Amino acid sequence: MSFPGYPVRSRAAQVAAMLLALSAVGLVSGCDSDDESAGADATTEDGASSGAGTASAERIRARIIGNTVGGTMSPDSSYTEYYAEDGTIHGPGYEAEWRIDGDRMCFDYDEAPQADCYDVRIDGDSVSWRRDGETEGRGTIVEGNPNNF
Numbered sequence: 001m002s003f004p005g006y007p008v009r010s011r012a013a014q015v016a017a018m019l020l021a022l023s024a025v026g027l028v029s030g031c032d033s034d035d036e037s038a039g040a041d042a043t044t045e046d047g048a049s050s051g052a053g054t055a056s057a058e059r060i061r062a063r064i065i066g067n068t069v070g071g072t073m074s075p076d077s078s079y080t081e082y083y084a085e086d087g088t089i090h091g092p093g094y095e096a097e098w099r100i101d102g103d104r105m106c107f108d109y110d111e112a113p114q115a116d117c118y119d120v121r122i123d124g125d126s127v128s129w130r131r132d133g134e135t136e137g138r139g140t141i142v143e144g145n146p147n148n149f
Contacts, residue, residue: 053121054103054119054120054121054130055103055119055120055121055122056103057100057102057103059120059122060100060103060105060120060122061100063122063127063141064083064105064120064122064127064141065083065084065085066083066084066085066144067082067083067141067142067143067144067145068080068081068082068083068141068142068143068144068145068146068147068149069081069083069127069139069140069141069142070139070140070142071127071137071138071139071140072137072138072139073129073136073137074136074137079091079137079139080092080147081096081149082145082147082149083098084145087099089107090145090149091149092147092149094109096108096109096110099115101117103119103120104117104118104119104120105117105118105120105129106118116131117131118130118131118136118137119131122141125140125141125142126138126139126140126141127139127140127141
């Protein structure tokens, strides 16, 4: 077997090329496309997710609380909020409240008749807010309160 422009001369090289090609196919097929319906990933002892599965309450507290998240919610509304450890949310010109209910994060803004609760996915510094299996918002976690809200 040879690939265009890359002649393979020995049987060992042919086998190595085939194994390399199969490994690449395995890696690509294991990549996560936009299908976020996969089950939650395994978690470590501190509740940290090993990937982008639904975060545990411990993971939410460790990554979101005491930090700022900026992003967008559907449809096309942007936000930047600091989530204080006392359960308050501080944004530009407003305050609200947050709480963790099970493994969901809930937000209570005065104008809303009830709190909005979301499943949270955290992957590095990226966060997505999900409800009923749909992503309703995305954001980026920034350490601390750099905007002094």
